Amino acid sequence: MKASQFFVSTFKEAPSDAEVVSHRLMMRAGMIKKLGAGIYTYMPMGLRVIRKVEQIVREEMNRAGAVELTMPVVQPAELWQETGRFDKMGPELLRIKDRHERDFVVQPTSEEVVTDIARQELRSYKQLPKNFYQIQTKFRDERRPRFGLMRGREFIMKDAYSFDRDRDSAQASYQVMAAAYRRIFDRFGLTYRAVAADSGAIGGDLSEEFQVIAATGEDAIVYCPNSDYAANMEKAEALAPAGPRPAAVSPLSKTPTPGKATCADVAELLGVPLSTTVKSLVLATDEINERDEIVNSTVWLLLLRGDHDMNEVKVGKLPGLDMGFRFATLAEIEDHFGCKPGYLGPLNLKKPVQVVADREVAVMADWICGANEADFHMTGVNWGRDLPEPDLVADIRNVVAGDASPDGKGVLAIERGIEVGHVFYLGTKYSQAMNATFLDTDGKPKPFEMGCYGIGVTRLPAAAIEQNHDERGIIWPDAIAPFSVVICPIGMDRSDAVKQAAEQLHDELVAAGVDVLLDDRGERPGAMFADWELIGVPHRVTIGDKGLKDGVVEYQHRRDTEATKVALAEIAALIQ
Ligand code: ATP
Numbered sequence: 001m002k003a004s005q006f007f008v009s010t011f012k013e014a015p016s017d018a019e020v021v022s023h024r025l026m027m028r029a030g031m032i033k034k035l036g037a038g039i040y041t042y043m044p045m046g047l048r049v050i051r052k053v054e055q056i057v058r059e060e061m062n063r064a065g066a067v068e069l070t071m072p073v074v075q076p077a078e079l080w081q082e083t084g085r086f087d088k089m090g091p092e093l094l095r096i097k098d099r100h101e102r103d104f105v106v107q108p109t110s111e112e113v114v115t116d117i118a119r120q121e122l123r124s125y126k127q128l129p130k131n132f133y134q135i136q137t138k139f140r141d142e143r144r145p146r147f148g149l150m151r152g153r154e155f156i157m158k159d160a161y162s163f164d165r166d167r168d169s170a171q172a173s174y175q176v177m178a179a180a181y182r183r184i185f186d187r188f189g190l191t192y193r194a195v196a197a198d199s200g201a202i203g204g205d206l207s208e209e210f211q212v213i214a215a216t217g218e219d220a221i222v223y224c225p226n227s228d229y230a231a232n233m234e235k236a237e238a239l240a241p242a243g244p245r246p247a248a249v250s251p252l253s254k255t256p257t258p259g260k261a262t263c264a265d266v267a268e269l270l271g272v273p274l275s276t277t278v279k280s281l282v283l284a285t286d287e288i289n290e291r292d293e294i295v296n297s298t299v300w301l302l303l304l305r306g307d308h309d310m311n312e313v314k315v316g317k318l319p320g321l322d323m324g325f326r327f328a329t330l331a332e333i334e335d336h337f338g339c340k341p342g343y344l345g346p347l348n349l350k351k352p353v354q355v356v357a358d359r360e361v362a363v364m365a366d367w368i369c370g371a372n373e374a375d376f377h378m379t380g381v382n383w384g385r386d387l388p389e390p391d392l393v394a395d396i397r398n399v400v401a402g403d404a405s406p407d408g409k410g411v412l413a414i415e416r417g418i419e420v421g422h423v424f425y426l427g428t429k430y431s432q433a434m435n436a437t438f439l440d441t442d443g444k445p446k447p448f449e450m451g452c453y454g455i456g457v458t459r460l461p462a463a464a465i466e467q468n469h470d471e472r473g474i475i476w477p478d479a480i481a482p483f484s485v486v487i488c489p490i491g492m493d494r495s496d497a498v499k500q501a502a503e504q505l506h507d508e509l510v511a512a513g514v515d516v517l518l519d520d521r522g523e524r525p526g527a528m529f530a531d532w533e534l535i536g537v538p539h540r541v542t543i544g545d546k547g548l549k550d551g552v553v554e555y556q557h558r559r560d561t562e563a564t565k566v567a568l569a570e571i572a573a574l575i576q
Pocket residue numbers: 140142149150151152153155157419420421422454455456457458459
């Protein structure tokens with residue numbers, strides 16, 4: 001491929017809404033272009049990466065015996081009503097109407113459609129097991145689309161669905177997928193961890209997430225360095241011994257004096273232990289009715305990590321008076337108040353600071369305490385005014401680093417990850433709801449045992465960048481780089497020797513099946529190098545007159561700090 005025939009478009013600056021490095025670099029490298037919130041064009045350079053991700057996924061899914069099909073993006077609501085998800089799913093499900101006022105949804109996943117296919121096509125146990133997959137556009141009207149492709153509204157997912165005749169065989173199908181996922185993520189060349197995830201009531205232990213390790217990840221992962229134990233925070237908390245319960249007293253009756261309360265007061269008030277690395281910030285909110293009567297009190301507990309990194313704020317909600325510990329995310333708080341937490345203040349002591357009419361919620365600031373240093377709780381705390389809005393929010397944790405691992409083999413460590421894949425045993429949830437049965441060996445109809453398996457195809461490149469970049473740009477693993485090799489000729493327009501050597505190397509690599517790009521745009525070396533370092537092509541060969549006189553070219557891997565001289569005759573072999 002020649003650059004002049006391709007499309008290269010790089011930018012010095014990233015747009016101001018690009019908060020994380022992958023979003024910034026993908027914009028600057030011309031890989032994606034924003035059309036609307038969470039909606040992006042995959043530009044030619046970005047699409048090459050996505051296609052490589054898809055290809056690896058496709059090869060390994062096929063190898064694992066799954067069969068590819070493509071289901072409609074727009075799906076009739078009737079199927080979704082059969083499982084109840086049309087009503088239950090909430091605003092993430094995009095519902096649309098056609099010209100006849102009939103309801104449709106834009107697929108966020110496709111359990112209903114694939115189960116409908118199975119009930120029509122898979123009639124006998126002899127046709128089982130079967131695993132159908134697609135690599136397709138999804139739409140989820142995410143509350144907060146952000147970070148570019150990381151949390152888009154329109155995105156590409158590989159979704160697979162297995163159908164089996166009984167539980168044992170379904171669990172075997174699940175294991176086949178879990179193994180295929182390991183091969184897929186190994187091939188991507190990323191550092192990842194498969195972690196146990198919550199599978200709801202049905203699934204037993206059969207739900208795992210594949211998390212790419214990155215400091216900016218939205219998820220907290222709990223693992224034991226001495227054993228195989230690894231779980232996402234939700235699951236780790238579910239497994240942890242029963243957590244502390246807040247005291248069964250009205251929190252309002254124990255309002256600490258603002259400005260005077262200590263961490264210990266707050267801990268006592270809430271009945272939670274305060275570890276040395278955690279500080280708390282608490283606020284109470286009351287739901288009021290039209291007559292200004294309090295109908296429901298809620299205590300919001302915000303835990304700040306000891307280092308006071310506002311990006312690490314955890315939010316918990318302690319509902320009611322006989323409070324069970326139920327944790328909320330900042331997103332839920334935002335939902336609850338109908339405004340961003342940043343707008344909750346100023347937390348004036350005597351009056352409600354915010355009344356959100358349509359939700360009948362008042363924020364009572366009277367008992368805010370925030371700990372910005374040991375045993376000192378601030379009043380007048382106002383997020384969003386002088387502090388960045390807390391962004392990377394995970395659920396509050398009962399589980400902290402240093403706790404004993406549930407398997408008893410060591411202590412727990414916590415790191416952050418990006419969920420790029422999810423395998424899930426579904427049981428008969430969908431087949432029963434949709435009356436999807438096959439005839440078993442005894443001639444009787446039986447509901448399918450199902451599993452579903454997702455990979456975030458467009459999230460993956462973003463996760464790869466979060467993990468692999470430097471100040472100059474992206475560093476793609478070979479397997480998913482837009483091009484493996486870029487040839488940078490110096491003065492190609494002036495020198496026939498350079499032109500000839502560059503084109504010959506290009507042709508030779510193409511013939512050998514190497515994904516090579518020849519940069520024939522005529523850019524100056526500095527600009528050319530900066531572009532390819534930003535775009536992140538792993539291997540670069542620079543060809544100039546000076547070197548050619550000695551029969552050498554320069555080779556530099558994207559991770560190298562300097563170029564190495566290599567004989568022109570040997571470079572093709574070195575790269576392949
Ligand atoms: P998250 O917890 O990040 O919202 P999820 O658990 O809702 O993801 P799944 O339903 O498990 O997602 O979907 C399978 C995969 O699709 C996820 O593991 C993730 O890689 C990807 N994915 C989900 N939502 C998005 C999104 N909004 N943008 C890009 N990829 C996504």
